[in-house]
Amino acid sequence: MFLDLTEEQKLIQDTARDFAKGELEPVAAQLDQGCDRGLLLANLKKLAGLGFMGLNVKEQYGGTEAGVVAFSVAITEIARACASTAVTLSVNNMVCEVIQAVGNEEQKMKYIPKICSGEYPAAGFALTETGAGSDPSAMSTQATKDGDFYVLNGSKIFITSAPYAGVFVVWAVTDREAPKGKGISCFLVEAGTPGLIIGKEEHKMGQHASSTNELLFDNCRVPASAMMGKLNDGFRIAVAELTGGRIGIGSLALGVGLAAMDFSTRYATERVQFGQKISSFQALQWMVADGYTELEASRLLLMNAAWRKENGRGFAKEASMAKLYATESANRACYKAMQMLGGYGYTQDFPIERYTRDARITSIYEGTSEIQRLIISREILRNFS
Template identity: 65%
Template sequence: MFHELSEENQLIAETAAKLARDQLEPVAAALDRGEERESFLSNLKLLAENGFMGLNISADYGGTEAGATGFALAITEIAKACAATALTVSVSNMVAEVIQAIGSEEQRQTHLPRLTDGTYAAGSFCLTEADAGSDAASMRCRAVKDGDSYVLNGTKLYISSAEYAGVFVVWAVTDPSAPKGKGISTFLVEAGTPGLVIGKEEKKMGQTASATNEVHFQDCRVPASALMGKENDGFRFAVKELSGGRIGIGALALGIGLKAMDVATAYVSERKQFGQPLAAQQGIQWMLADRATELEASRLLILQAAGLKDAGKPFSTQASMAKLYASETAQRATYTALQLHGGAGYIKDYPLERYARDARITTIYEGTSEIQRLIIARDLLKDM
């Protein structure tokens, strides 16, 4: 299917590309070294002011109403400049979508404008635990009703943006006797709530500017009004939002892969060996052609999934296909780009090693490549 972008989506992509080029890319290497945290936060604020923290959120709450397609286009352009920033934008949009989907009107009015205008630097999505990663329904974090409150206890792992998030969407078991995945509820917990403790920041291989922390709930008391949706009915919304998040991670991976190959194409066009540019060698031309074809296929898969979501049609399998293919393609693209640079690609003076490190995690978070294959296969076999 040919995907012709609307004028609005073209404008979103162009605006994101300009902000990424002018504001994000100049500090990306410093952010990767653990420097310039204030620049990182100020760039998040700038992106919010330009509508990128509420891309699929109603204008009633300060959102852009760009839909899933606009979201995917924006994340791709941002990721070309700084994958860590793109991740933060993607997760914050996920948080906003959960609040819009199942939050009360009071919750929406309170928290969505703060996400969309940058009052909150980011939002955090608290699902993963030590024994509940791919098998998220096995979580042990508990929320016990106590009068007009709930008391949360447990630990979440690998939580993006926890250090500077303004609000946390948290899943916890409210009925331990229910069948697996059926006794889980969703809560909104504001930063600074007593008992919400941000743990150590993980030292990661890539995307280092995006803080990733443990989050501890230690007798964390929240009002009953913090419950989103119905009690014991929260896990299905986590599964649904993960599907939407996979469009974002696919787009992020695509952005990294495109940028790596852009840099590599320029390099082999200029670098001479044996009296001619490297790009004159047929073997190198084929490497460029293979990666370009795979990246274009990734783009089309992402737009297909996003288009289905925008149309209100089932999109989970297509999102898994897009995320699987784009993230695996990003691995090949970044390593091909590094290879084309030869020894220079292994040197930190060039950005190739950063692109390779940043791309690696995309096959893991929001569901590993193996989990995506299980989802796709389950859909293929459901009628057998």
């Protein structure tokens, strides 16, 4: 058993870390406060240029073909500096992967290189609806066949990167009579398609620089060739791809948790109270020990899930376990970090309050902690029945 990263994976981690330290960390607070969209897009363009948009995508489509473990460590390094940039990166990679997994050759050649090269600043994953969150099969957006076209009507919500995405993977109901989840299909919809409207941007608690919008379809006509995968087979695709996305979000949460613990631990070795550094108090030593132990456990769970995916093993339960544990331990790490900084941690002069806000969503999006527990327990209980 070999738990170390390969030479290649270390190089990718190293490249991501250098970029994050040099380009993202200095502007992360500014991005959080001012939502400087231009700056975010400029950084995304640079990351695309370096090869980070299609880490697990074949070279023939412009990807880096570096694997899932490399993807995970890269997202963690980027998130240590800027969670908003990391989530955009994670979703872009996920969209590349879904097109690679189920798109036909023409669709792959048309869209993946544009995402990988940065020609499209981002790509969107449009599944969630107001009435279909944890239960996506309850969606109501419709795609009605009209000759060689499908006409989409309905709306999506919480769509990451919507205003600057070049293409969206959109799920819609194509057979209303079919049993739940059996009548959904998947489409590729380009930005600017008439009838595709980018709705209002949500005012979120954190991850401010990443835009999250409503998406409206008002008689949005797409050619029948825009369908990805088989008719009425879309729900299975969504479930499969969300599983991979969980590795991305878990890795992101790990990065935020590490950033919080690193900052607060350094602070504890400098801050003096009662005539001594506060790191000399056992109360803080235990926070350091617990925080880093949980993050290390997160890392190993993520590496396991990523390795299994990379090597063609089943990884649904492992990805859920990693996502569940990494996101919740990142939240706990932020809580501890703020305790360690005391009142200063609660101010915007220090990054801990930003980490706390950025971490909070990770145990909600890409499947809530409760949904992860459902997936995990269902798979375990199956073995006992």
